[in-house]
Structure formats: structure tokens, C-alpha cells
Amino acid sequence: MYLSQLTLSNFRNYKQLTLPLGSGLFLFHGENAQGKTNLLEAVGMLATATSFHASNDREVVGWLAPEHIAHLNGLVQRNQDEVRIEIAVADPTPPQFEAVSSVTLPTNMPRKRYKVNGVPRRTMDVIGQVKVVLFAPTDLHLVDGSPEERRRFLDQALCQLYPRYSQALVKYRKVVTQRSALLKQVRENQESPGMLDYLDEQLTLLAQLITYERQRMLQALNEAANGFQQSISGGREQLQIAYRPSLKLDESWGLSELQPQYLRQLREVRRKEIQQGVCSLGPHRDDLEFIVNGVNMLTYGSRGQQRTAALAAKLAELGYMRKSTGDEPILLLDDVFSELDHFRREYLLCQVAKHQQVLLTATDLTGFPSSIVEQAHIYQVRNGDITADR
Template identity: 40%
Template sequence: MYIESLHLKQFRNYKQLSINFEDTVNVIVGENAQGKTNLMEAIYLLALAKSHRTSKDKELMNWEEKQAMISGHVEKRTGPLSLEVILSSRGKRVKVNELEQRKLSEYIGAMNVVMFAPEDLNLVKGGPIMRRRFIDMELGQTSPVYLHDLAMYNRILKQRNQLLKDWQGSPNDPGMMLEVMNDQLAEAAAKVVHRRLRFLSSLEKWASELHAGISRDAESLELGYVPTAEVSDDTDMPTMVKAYQDSLLNKREQERRRGTSLVGPHREDLVLKVNERNVQTYGSQGQQRTAALALKLAEIELIGEEIGDYPILLLDDVLSELDTHRRSHLLNTIQGKVQTFVTSTSVEGIEHQTLSKATVFEVANGAIERLERGV
């Protein structure tokens, strides 16, 4: 798939923009704070109906404006598609082929993207919340059911946390109410974790192969999941539900004291091992970056396998953060099969055949000009 055209109105520093892209590599150059990342954010938002930089839609609107619009025309293996996201003080609206979608889960997945930015290099050594977000965003693009299950889990979790908070400051035991919520949370948690484990099993297949290539077969990568209950890949759903019920029961007193839920997918983590050692704890910076790169490249292959169409790749100022070997491996992997957007302050020093015939756009103060072909 590829995005053929993008239209922005009152989005960030773009008052109005209409631009056409090539289906191969598009390089966006310009000084800092001119709008390169804003353009990438717009493409990301068009796919996922949310920003990767902020949770506040107000920040996405041009200064003192009350509404912003992002729309685009996408070509897919199954045919053309028009997408639109409208942001306003009244909320968010999304459309597919001009038909408004009642739920975001019905919208997400129409267009698939993989974003790779400098902060993603901290995916391995950063906190668990980064890795959980990575799983949720990528799995959600290929599984609307997962998004539904996750939303249901989060609603139950919010209610249960409020119950625990109220119990923390009261001598009254919530009794039956807590038991009912435990059952609801355990069932919702099992659905989320079951899909996460299946996703990570598929992701590992691609990531381990790509990691071997980047490391020149010197290292092996394994992915693991750290649950808060006694569950694994081969645990069936009834057993998984029972495991989370038991874990919630065991943590009852701790949760009462702390006033919050300590069991469930919101507390779980992805672990990466290189040569059977935890790379998050024991790996060098180079090993951590190689693992992060392998995960991102694996996303591309996994989405392509799941939906039969490669996603759009957004490389936001990340090439300058990679050494020559890792940068070359990244560009060799995506060459000729993935529409790619690359941002950089300059095209100088980027020497690779994948970029040699790229279409180059220059951004200055929220305006974009298409330059002559060739870097």
C-alpha cells in the first residue's frame, strides 16, 4: 500500500497543504522546527487516529484554531481508499470513503504504518510502558478484535482501580463487588494476553531472522513475555482466566494497601534476550539498538504477512542515529517494497542506492516544495 496524496487544514504549523507522493521513497529535508516531523505525524495520525507525540488533540490544531483536518488517498492491493480525520473541541471524527465510522476500532487498520523515530531506539532499554505501547499499537493495526478487547479491559480496570482506591480509605470490605470485578478483569485480561502471546510468537519468527542478518549471524534474538499470572503460549483460555483470578486473589492485600490493580496486562512486559542474556539489562548500546531495529523491521514483515500488503514506513530523523552498517541493513531490507518517508536536516551524507532515486521535498515554515529528482 502507499499514500498517494495528503491534505492538511490547520494542522500544527500547516494552515493548508495538498501534496502528492511517490510510491517508493520520499525524502523530507529542512531545518529543525520547520514541519518535517509534523508531516510524519499527520501520516501516522491518518492511519491510527492518534498522535505518537501527544494525547491532547488541541495541541494538533493550528494556533487558536478550533478544528483541524487530515485526509488522504491511499492505494491498496484491494483498491483505492480515502481516509479523513477531523479534530475539534467537540471530539474526533473519522471517515473511510466519506462514511463516518462509529468506532475507532472500525477505522484503525484501513491504512497501516510503521513509525521509526530516535526514541524507538530506547524501546529495548526504556521502561515497560514503551514496550506495552509497541505491542498495542502494532497488534491493533492488524486485529480490530484486539482493540475491542483492550478497550474493554481498560474500562474494567478503571472501575476496579476506583473501587480499590475507595477501599484504601475505608474500613468497609468491598466483598462481592470486588469478586465480580475480579472475574470480569481476569476474563478480559486473558483475552488481551492470549492475543499478545500469539502476536509475539509471530513477531519473533521475523525478528530473530532479521537480527541474525544485522549481527552477521554472531547473535541470536529471542522474545519473551513477562505476565503477572502463571500463563504461557500454550495455556488455553479457561486455564488462563483461572490463572488471573488466582493471581488477583493472591495480590488482594497488596492491592488494598496500594489502592490500585497490580495484576493484568497493564503491568506486564516484553523481554528480549540476545544469546540467552537479557539485552535490556546486560546488552551493550549497540546490541540494544540492533534488537530495536530488528523489532521494527519485523513489524513490516509481520503486517505484510497478516494483511497481504506492506505498511507505509516512516523514518523520522532516525538514519542519523544509526551507524553505517545498521542504516544500510535497514535501507536494503525495505528497498523496492515499502513506501518510505525519510526526514533529515540534509541529504548530504546519505549515500545509498535506495535513496539515490528518491523524490525530495523541502520544508520551510510549514510550506513544502518538491525538488528535482535524485539526491
């Protein structure tokens, strides 16, 4: 799988861009704040329908966009076919500049619109049409970052692979919000505790799928990640990525057994949840633990060990997505090499150079082996303009 053409209009600092691409390694270099991350952000958005870089998707709309709308268009070559993905993102409240036109968007206008091969589609129909694995400097803090970051690591891959997972996750988050509000109402004697029964049923039904797929993914990651950890550490380290759900789980439980067990545990903590006014059990409270040679890396790992474990996990994710689909995901590497020491940088380059399409950003070409530079398609990024070095 590879992106053969990317077209952007009023996306971040790209007023107009048409970039032909193909298989192989593409290296985009330039100073900071020139648009390198924005470029990868656009590719990631074609795959996941959301931005990995913005707190709100409307931030991707250029400040001076005449109609307050950004357009993304990607042509993707897959094993069996070709697919064109189009996304329009509207910003209803742009900054007020004199150069901005006075266009006012209708209040009922959707903030994002999608097309697949020219046909209007829903968000769920777009996610996973093209698959990407992103490796950014924040991913190096996968081990020592927040539980939310580690859950996102799983969810970003699983949403691209399985539409049903993406649908379940969206619905689950809505039910958690509704249930938390109801718990507060019950605490204030505004609603009966029996009103929780329906939401408990919905919550556990969705949670069983999310939990099951996360467990399956982690089993596959562990088969590959330990090999990467051993290679990077010279055989000195063994890595295990452990699932730490808020529920009490038994590995012998199948998909059908998860819901009744979750329901039982919810009933046991209902009184406490009402007192606190929050949902305390479920996939939204899950975590991962990275264990090297029996030691929890979050608490006791050195910086080098933590980064090695994060690197091994991301490489394992790449292999998992390839094995799950039979197609090679596009690999996005956003200025991650400046955060790695020489040995880890060399190892990562050797691993990624053989993939079908790799889009890599860096501030300069210093530190890249000549063998990598010679095989790469090299572009300079400057203030939203991209020019080929050769």
C-alpha cells in the first residue's frame, strides 16, 4: 500500500499542494515550523479521519482559507485496487483577519465531509481505507507517559483494522459520558439507581469487544516486540507488554464470557461509583505495562530502556497491521531520529527502509547514513512549499 498522490488546499500552511509520491523512502527536511509535521498530519488524517497533531480538527484549516474550509485528497494504491479519499474540514469560527472573506457557514453544515472514490461516505466508511503507522517523538514516551497515551496506541491501530472496533469505541465513549452524568443524578437523588441497569447493559456489550480485541493485539505484539528488544539490547533484555485492565479478567474467558463478568463487577462497585459520580471500571481505565527482565519500566526503567521498549512496540505494531491485512501500511516518521541515540537511529533506519512506503521528516540530513540518503527521494520543505532536492 502506498500513497501515489497527495493534494492539499488551505490545509495548515499549505495553501495549495499537489505532491506526486510512490513506493520507497521519502525524506522531507527543513527548519522547524515549515510544514513537515503538517504534511504527515494530512496523510494520517486520510487514514483515521482525525488529526494526530491537533486538539480539534478544525485547527487544520488555514487561517486565510477563503471559505474557512480545508481540502485533503489522496490517491492510494492498494494490493487489489486503487482508492481516492477526499476530506473537507470546515472551521466555523476562524480567526478574524481582514483578508478572510465574510463567508458564514450554515449552522447545520457538517464540520467534516468525506468521499471515497467520489461517493459521499460516513466517517466510519473512511477510517482504515488507507492504513498508517505513525512514529513521532511523543511515541518515545509511550512507556513513561500517561495511560491515555498507551490506550491510544492500541486504539489507533485497531480502529484502522476493524470498523466494528471503531464503531464500538465511539459508542462506548458516549455511554460512559451518559452513565457518569446519571451516576451524579442518582447521587443527588434526582434519579433512581435502577435507571443504571440499561446503560450498564449497553456499556458492557460494547466493552466486551474492545477488551477482546485489545487482548488479541497484545498477544500478537508480544510475539514480535521481544525480538526487537533483544536485537536492540544485544540480547541482554527480554520485553513483555502486559495488559492491565481495570476489570478483573481471566485469560481463559472468551468473548461471550466478558460481558456477564463485567456486569457482575459493575454491580459490586455501583455504590462506590454513585458516591464518586464516575465510571470506575471499563476499557477507558485500562493501561499497559512494559516489563523488561521482570522489571516495570514505568517505575524503574532507564531512559534508554524505555525508548527501546517504545521502539520495539511500534515496530511490532507495524508488523501486526501488515499481518492482519496482508497489505503494507504507510509508515510515517515525524522527526523521531533527533530523539534517538546513534545506535537506535541506525537500527530503526535498517528496519523501516525495506517497507513499501516511508515518509520521514527531519530538520536536516546530518546523521543519516549515505546508503539511506542515496536511496531516498529527498524534498525540502520551506514555508508550505515542497521542492525536490533530486
